[in-house]
Amino acid sequence: MGDEGTGESTGSGRELLPILEKAADHPCFECALCCRYIAIEIDPPTTNQEYDYLVWYLYHPGVSVFVDWDGAWFVRFETRCHHLTPQGLCGVYERRPAICQDFDWKDCERHMTDGPPDKWLFESADQFLAWFAKQRPKSYRRFQAWNRKRTRAKTSRELRRLKPVPLVPRVAAR
Ligand code: SF4
Ligand code: SF4
Numbered sequence: 001m002g003d004e005g006t007g008e009s010t011g012s013g014r015e016l017l018p019i020l021e022k023a024a025d026h027p028c029f030e031c032a033l034c035c036r037y038i039a040i041e042i043d044p045p046t047t048n049q050e051y052d053y054l055v056w057y058l059y060h061p062g063v064s065v066f067v068d069w070d071g072a073w074f075v076r077f078e079t080r081c082h083h084l085t086p087q088g089l090c091g092v093y094e095r096r097p098a099i100c101q102d103f104d105w106k107d108c109e110r111h112m113t114d115g116p117p118d119k120w121l122f123e124s125a126d127q128f129l130a131w132f133a134k135q136r137p138k139s140y141r142r143f144q145a146w147n148r149k150r151t152r153a154k155t156s157r158e159l160r161r162l163k164p165v166p167l168v169p170r171v172a173a174r
Pocket of ligand 2: 096
C-alpha cells in the first residue's frame with residue numbers, strides 16, 4: 001500500500017489526519033467495500049424466537065444475514081463509515097479502530113478464488129424461509145406451528161380492539 005500522506009483541512013482550520021493513498025496496483029485500490037457495512041456475530045439460531053428474530057432483521061432493507069464457512073452466523077448492516085472519504089480512503093487512518101487495523105486484506109472475501117465467501121447468504125426473509133424449510137424441515141414445521149398459535153392468540157385479541165383502516169385513501173368530497 002502506498003503511504004503518501006495528503007493531509008486535508010476541514011475548512012475550520014482543523015487539520016485532519018493524513019489520508020494514505022493506495023497505489024493503483026494495490027488490491028484495495030478504489031474498493032473500500034469493507035468500510036461500507038458492519039457485521040455482528042449472533043448465536044446460530046435454534047429456537048423459534050431466534051428464527052423469528054432473523055425474519056425480523058431481514059424485513060429491513062440494507063440488512064442481510066450470512067453464515068461463514070466455519071458455521072458462524074452474522075447480521076450485516078449496509079452503512080457507510082463516517083470517516084470514509086469521497087476518494088474511498090480512510091480519513092482517520094492513524095487512529096482507526098483495531099478491528100480495521102487488524103483486518104488483513106488477504107483474508108478479504110474479494111480475494112478468495114476457491115468458491116463463494118459465505119456458506120449461506122440471506123438478503124430477504126423469503127430467502128431465509130425457503131432455506132429454513134429445505135435445510136431444517138422439522139424445525140421449520142415447529143416454527144410455523146408456533147407462529148400460527150402465537151398469531152391466533154395475540155393478533156385476534158388485538159384486532160378486536162382495533163378499527164380497520166381502508167387501504168385505498170378516501171377521495172375528499174368536493
Ligand atoms: S479489504 Fe477487501 S473489501 Fe476492503 S478495500 Fe480491500 S479489497 Fe475492498
Ligand atoms: S475507520 Fe477507516 S478503515 Fe475503519 S471503517 Fe472507517 S474508513 Fe474504513
